[in-house]
Amino acid sequence: MSIQSLFRKSLTFTIAVAALSWGCGDSSTTNGAGDxxxxxxxxxxxxxxxxxLKKIFRAAPSPMETARIIQKEGLPFNAxxxxxxxxxxxxGMSTDHAIHLGLYGADVSYASIFQKNAEALxxxxxxxxxxxxxxxxxxxxxxxxxxxxxxxxxxxxxxxIVSRAFFDLxxxxxxxxxxxxxxxxxAAGWVEGLYLATxxxxxxxxxxxxxxxxxxxxxxDVLDLIDSYSDSPAIESMISQLQPVLVAFxxxxxxxxxxxxxxxxxxxxxxxxxxxxKADDETISAISEAIALVRNNLAKAS
Amino acid sequence: MKAEMKYxxxxxxxxxxxxxxxxxxxxxxTKRNCLPILEDYTQNDNYNAAVLIPGDAAELDMAFxxxxxxxxVVCSHPVLGAVEFGLYDSQGNSxxxxxxxxxxxDLSIENTQQLSIRISVPQSDAALIHEGCVSIMLGSKD
Numbered sequence: 001m002s003i004q005s006l007f008r009k010s011l012t013f014t015i016a017v018a019a020l021s022w023g024c025g026d027s028s029t030t031n032g033a034g035d036x037x038x039x040x041x042x043x044x045x046x047x048x049x050x051x052x053l054k055k056i057f058r059a060a061p062s063p064m065e066t067a068r069i070i071q072k073e074g075l076p077f078n079a080x081x082x083x084x085x086x087x088x089x090x091x092g093m094s095t096d097h098a099i100h101l102g103l104y105g106a107d108v109s110y111a112s113i114f115q116k117n118a119e120a121l122x123x124x125x126x127x128x129x130x131x132x133x134x135x136x137x138x139x140x141x142x143x144x145x146x147x148x149x150x151x152x153x154x155x156x157x158x159x160x161i162v163s164r165a166f167f168d169l170x171x172x173x174x175x176x177x178x179x180x181x182x183x184x185x186x187a188a189g190w191v192e193g194l195y196l197a198t199x200x201x202x203x204x205x206x207x208x209x210x211x212x213x214x215x216x217x218x219x220x221d222v223l224d225l226i227d228s229y230s231d232s233p234a235i236e237s238m239i240s241q242l243q244p245v246l247v248a249f250x251x252x253x254x255x256x257x258x259x260x261x262x263x264x265x266x267x268x269x270x271x272x273x274x275x276x277x278k279a280d281d282e283t284i285s286a287i288s289e290a291i292a293l294v295r296n297n298l299a300k301a302s
Numbered sequence: 303m304k305a306e307m308k309y310x311x312x313x314x315x316x317x318x319x320x321x322x323x324x325x326x327x328x329x330x331x332t333k334r335n336c337l338p339i340l341e342d343y344t345q346n347d348n349y350n351a352a353v354l355i356p357g358d359a360a361e362l363d364m365a366f367x368x369x370x371x372x373x374x375v376v377c378s379h380p381v382l383g384a385v386e387f388g389l390y391d392s393q394g395n396s397x398x399x400x401x402x403x404x405x406x407x408d409l410s411i412e413n414t415q416q417l418s419i420r421i422s423v424p425q426s427d428a429a430l431i432h433e434g435c436v437s438i439m440l441g442s443k444d
Binding site (some may be wrong): 040048053055164217221224 | 328345357398406413435
């Protein structure tokens with residue numbers, strides 16, 4: 001069989017499978033009764049491969065989750081610690097915009113959780129500006145911003161809008177093949193979240209100190225996530241900048257190995273026990289200083 | 303030689319089209335079919351979805367905060383059959399499995415810890431192998 005014939009056959013097969021797949025796929029133009037069909041068939045096509053694989057996903061808790069637990073520990077809100085809004089108007093590379101988007105994502109999460117809705121809306125506008133720069137402006141349409149403004153007194157609505165926007169951002173960046181940018185957003189968001197959590201440590205409760213110590217696990221998640229995109233220079237730079245923070249977390253006491261116990265109560269799986277991470281004041285202070293250096297470097301004017 | 307190049311370009315373009323189409327369908331599938339299962343839980347920012355085939359496996363490791371209630375959703379296209387998933391602690395001990403075929407589990411966690419979500423797509427003996435979208439969604443609330 002000649003090479004040309006082999007190509008022809010491969011192409012014919014591909015087109016045939018494409019035609020079959022198209023028939024199985026979603027049609028965005030269907031409506032009414034047609035929606036039932038598309039809902040049942042979208043997300044499935046004839047397989048393009050036969051060899052099985054193991055897909056490893058990487059994820060980390062979102063800044064919104066971190067803000068929620070930090071607020072419960074009595075940390076006060078101080079708008080002075082948030083990033084300068086002028087970052088949104090700076091020229092820069094897409095990696096710079098992604099980092100600033102991550103910083104603002106944590107800021108808007110904190111403002112939302114602390115019900116500082118005027119600040120939350122300002123940072124949401126900044127997120128919109130930066131998302132346009134990254135070509136994913138659709139995550140925050142005028143309608144969504146308008147809905148946020150109308151519901152500015154409703155924390156849950158603002159939290160839902162912010163969470164949905166950052167999920168859509170992550171989805172669109174990954175789907176467009178910009179996993180490195182999505183990784184930078186996550187990493188910068190984590191940096192800003194920990195920065196905000198460690199600004200006022202005088203009189204910090206044991207609960208807050210424990211929450212800071214627990215960030216050792218989250219840092220491991222973040223590093224695992226961005227390390228999978230390490231062929232990007234911006235990711236390499238982020239990993240390098242986080243090394244002193246990783247060293248500062250060495251002082252965290254991981255406690256004795258304690259296997260968690262599992263119980264089921266009213267349909268909920270209750271996981272008790274497990275290791276309790278703790279840190280003394282010296283370690284907390286070292287973490288605070290290390291994260292401030294990274295954060296101030298990421299947030300500086302370019 | 304020119305003909306070979308033309309066919310190669312067409313072939314690559316066809317595969318690129320497939321990849322883009324599958325990714326787009328997975329996004330739409332996740333939004334329409336998986337997101338609603340989170341109900342009143344606030345969704346995590348991370349989009350974790352992939353197009354899998356029978357026999358594939360997937361895993362997500364992540365820290366879960368103590369004192370927070372979570373909902374873990376594993377949402378898969380029906381063409382893949384009864385997708386199995388389970389939760390494991392950081393030592394690899396099994397915590398829970400969806401033996402009842404459930405597509406989600408609610409968790410209450412005392413201490414912050416690393417958990418692993420492991421997914422396996424059942425084998426199929428069908429003549430035509432389909433691939434389908436599998437999404438892992440995480441939601442939290444007080």
